Amino acid sequence: MADLATAPLVIAHRGASGYRPEHTLASYELAARMGADYLEPDLVSTADGVLVARHEPGIGQTTDVAAHPEFAARRTVREIDGIERDDWFADDFTAAELRTLRAVERLPQLRQGNTVYDGLFPVPTFDEILELRARLSAELGREIGVYPETKSPTYFARRGLACEPALVASLRAHGLDRADSPVFVQSFETANLRALRTELPVRLVQLIDAHGAPADLVATGDPRTYAELVRPDGLAWIAEYAAAIGPAKSLVLPPGGAPTPLVSTAHAVGLLVHAWTFRNENSFLPESRRRTGREADHGDVLAEYRAFVDAGVDGLFTDQPDTARVALDLVGRGPAARTELVSS
Incomplete structure (x- = not known):
């Protein structure tokens, strides 16, 4: 996939969230129609082992479960990745029970x-x-990829x-x-990625947060x-098991600073770099990219995209795939550029 490294992929973060x-079929379909290359579902398991798309095991923020009195008693406290959470959890529901719930916006403000x-x-299954x-790939005349994450x-x-x-x-x-x-x-x-390497020949991606450590x-x-995993030896x-890393944006380009060596160091060992997460709202942009107005208003995200493209990233996780596509077109790295690269 090295030929795509110069034409960054647009990865629809939880769809066109x-x-x-987020994580609804409507969100994924809109993302594909906006030009996303890949649809990104987070996957959790139900009590009967069905994979469904939710941001995390807890479902209180992303569904209307609180409005269902029949499930009130299932709210509980559980430790996940070292943090105690008070919530309803997907793995306490069967897939059929989850299908009675409906999605709600996680960031309403x-x-x-x-x-x-x-x-x-409804909450969609991975299938x-x-x-x-598959349907949208046929309808739109281009292959749309899938970029699943197994949560926790x-x-x-x-x-x-x-x-x-x-x-x-x-x-x-x-x-x-x-x-x-x-x-x-x-x-x-x-550990799960290293185990998958022996079972599944598709490309694997090691996500890397700006702080903390892998829970396993x-x-x-x-x-x-x-922090140790982004050093050259890490x-x-x-690279022994993954094709790419997915670092937090600040690990590539700290706010107000110059690009770090991460992209070049990763490329040197054969890893692609897919940075996360790009969002239009002021709330998610560095101070220098914000515009006057509310946190919910949109800032100068096109300049942020350009800075990361200039830094050499190979993929962009985004909540607004259409904005990412416009940004790539403006810097001459859109679909036409990718077609020329792949055919050359």
């Missing part, structure tokens, strides 16, 4: 426009997303509901288990942190 409630869709869309991907692997494994076997089974059932399949599988943990390393007493280790 700047315009529709910033994305009031999305709230008009609250209560309309439904893969079916949508250590937590789900301890619950006896590891997501990875179901992920592999779904990808195989949909003919997406080849080395050239339009698939990236991502995780903030490491913490659980096993391994002292390595994300990146060389990641």
Whole structure:
């Protein structure tokens, strides 16, 4: 995939989540129609082992579960990735029970426009997303990829509901288990990716946060942190099992600073770099890119995209795929540039 490194991929973060409630089929479909190259679902397991798309195991912020008195008693406190959370959890519901819930906007104060869709869309399964991907690829005349993340692997494994076997089974059932399949599988943990390397030939992505450490390393007493994994020896280790890293934006370009060596160091060991997460709202932009107005108002995100393209990233996780596509077109790195690169 090195030929795509000079034409950054547009990765629709939870779909077009700047315009529709995240992780809904409506959000994914809109993202594809806006020009996204890949649709990015976060996957969690239900009590009966079905993979569904939610931001995390907790579903209180992204569904109307609180309005369902029949599920009131299922609210509980549980530790996930070292943090105690008071919520309803996907793995306490069967897939059929989850289907009675409807998605709501996770950030209503910033994305009031999305709230008009609250209560309309069910929680989709991974298989439904893969079916949508195939349909839209045929309809739009271009291959749309899928970029799933298994959320909190250590937590789900301890619950006896590891997501990875179901992920592999779904990808195989949909003919997406080849080395050239339009698939990236991502995780903030490491052990699950290393295990997947022996089962699944698709490209794997090691996500890297700006702080903390992978939960699986913490659980096993391994002292390595994300900061250590972005050093040259850490990146060389990641390259043994992954095709790319997905770093937080600040690890590539700190606010108000110059680009770090991360992109060039990763490229030197054969890793692509897909940075996260680009959003239009002032609230998510560095001070220098904000415009006067409310936190929900849009800032100079086109300048931010350009800075990251100039820094050499190979992919952009974005809540607004149409904005990312415009930004790439403005710097001459849009679809026409990608077609020319791939055919050359």
